Amino acid sequence: MTSSASRAQALNRSAFRCFRDISTRWMDNDAYGHVNNVVYYQWFDTAVNAHLIDNGALDIHHGETIGLVVETHCNYFSPLAFPQTVQVGLRVARIGSSSVRYELGVFAQADEWTAAHGHFIHVYVDKATRRPVSQLPDVLKQVLEQLT
Amino acid sequence: MTSSASRAQALNRSAFRCFRDISTRWMDNDAYGHVNNVVYYQWFDTAVNAHLIDNGALDIHHGETIGLVVETHCNYFSPLAFPQTVQVGLRVARIGSSSVRYELGVFAQADEWTAAHGHFIHVYVDKATRRPVSQLPDVLKQVLEQLT
Amino acid sequence: MTSSASRAQALNRSAFRCFRDISTRWMDNDAYGHVNNVVYYQWFDTAVNAHLIDNGALDIHHGETIGLVVETHCNYFSPLAFPQTVQVGLRVARIGSSSVRYELGVFAQADEWTAAHGHFIHVYVDKATRRPVSQLPDVLKQVLEQLT
Amino acid sequence: MTSSASRAQALNRSAFRCFRDISTRWMDNDAYGHVNNVVYYQWFDTAVNAHLIDNGALDIHHGETIGLVVETHCNYFSPLAFPQTVQVGLRVARIGSSSVRYELGVFAQADEWTAAHGHFIHVYVDKATRRPVSQLPDVLKQVLEQLT
Secondary structure (H helix, E strand, O other): OOHHHHHHOOOEEEHHHHHEEOOOOHEEEEOOOOOOOOOHHHHHHHHHHHHHHHHHEEEEEEEOOOEEEEEEEEEOOOOOOOOOEEEEEEEEEEOOOEEEEEEEEEEEEEOEEEEEEEEEEEEEEEEEOOOOOOOOHEEEEEEEOOOO | OOOHHHOOOEEEHHHEEEEEEEEEOHHOOOOOOOOOOHHHHHHHHHHHHHHHHOOOOOOOOOEEEEEEEEEEEEEOOOOOOOOOOEEEEEEEEEEOOOEEEEEEEEEEEEOEEOOEEEEEEEEEEEOOOOOOOOOHHHHHHHHHOOOO | OOOHHHHHHHHEHHOOEEEEEOOOOOOHOOOOOOOOOOOHHHHHHHHHHHHHHHHHOOOOOOOOOEEEEEEEEEEEEOOOOOEEEEEEEEEEEOOOEEEEEEEEEEEEOOOOOOOOEEEEEEEEEEEEOOOOOOOOOOHHHHHHOOOO | OOHHHHOOOOOEEEHOOOEEEEOOOOHHHHHOOOOOOHHHHHHHHHHHHHHHHHHHOOOOOOOOOOEEEEEEEEEEOOOOOOOOOEEEEEEEEEEOEEEEEEEEEEEEEOOOEOEEEEEEEEEEEOOOOOEEEEOOOHHHHHHHOOOO
């Protein structure tokens, strides 16, 4: 295994600030009978955007600021499979002037350690021009600070 | 609208025997901002197979009998969108010697009427030969009869 | 098998007016090692919308009229699997005042008969109000008539 | 933007050893009208596994060795959207005793520079025990060496 992969270690639940239940789907399992590596990123997207929407920090349809993804990463430690409900933990590792680094962990229900974890970096841009905003909207910043 | 589509009417929750919560995902929304028509079939697959597995009637990895889909259908009545949890209702409309017709309805949380509903037909086959079984396994038949 | 399923028969390539190549993906295969039933509907959506866009009849981002799906259906005859490129055949079976019935067939490269086929019904609506248009845009109607 | 993201730079086509065309799908576009970040990983999976299968180095159904993904990463530089055919470039950056690091780049048809690129690390395991193999199968090693 590469040195990069061997350095990665499962994280404890205590590393995350909030959690969201996500139900797995039949199609999450690939030909090898376990959740495909791609699906974890669907869960990351879902956990971050649902948290922002539920807390009034993102309006998909009418908001003027949207988050574009510029970097994603995931390490996988133990397999998951449909049918089970997983929990996705979320924390914010860095808040920049126009960007945010989210860290995400996926847990089987009874497990204390991540089955997989990773991060993604959102750059917040003006919905029309797609140019980075000069500063994050206040409501977004407040929601993010509760996740640090 | 075609005569076929205009005949379809939303169904009440009372038309279904059991329900399963499914969390929507960011990617369920398509470019028009609502859940794409394809995603409902992911939910159908998920509701049927999860019910069978939870009740001991299907073992994806070691079972000798698997269900192949030969027909699917869906009518759509009102839009759904991420983030929301939907409920999928399930009933069995017909049990044949090797086939089963499942009927499925998708409900928004507070709604009494289907946002969409449809059916799919499973033919149960031998996992190795992929030939239809001569009769459904007893445990499967028992689970199905509780859904009629 | 139900009478409905047993009535469905594979269709010849001659039943369709135009064809589009679609490359399969690793995730199209499900835990049973063949393309999952849901994926065919991704291909249907792709074939119809790509044809409309390529022929100037649909502008996802700026158009005032969009097609909402009110009914979908598919029958499956023989399995397909990644990696292979499939061909999706398209014809228009009915043009109403605001709705269109598309019929679609999926073919393995060398096959004359559908591995699966189905239909879906689009109702064209105003993008803002989501109310059906009183008549289809002229450019759309011209493209559709070439597919009948 | 974070320092990590700002360091990443688009790569030229010359950085990759072989290319594969992949047709985009309607559902690849998310609510913002561009290909969602998750979809790029579907393409990575597809490009690697199709190359291995086409060259006789992977047999999904009957092979005794399968590749499990332990790490994935992607940086995104410019948006892509359905309908267009993209090209995925592939090279092998490191061949270990049981693991391989694949590097992948996604290109719009006429572009010399990656719209996105990333890597993923496969650990090859025995299909039954899911334990890493002590050495890569010869046929796999030969195919991989042509990609370095």
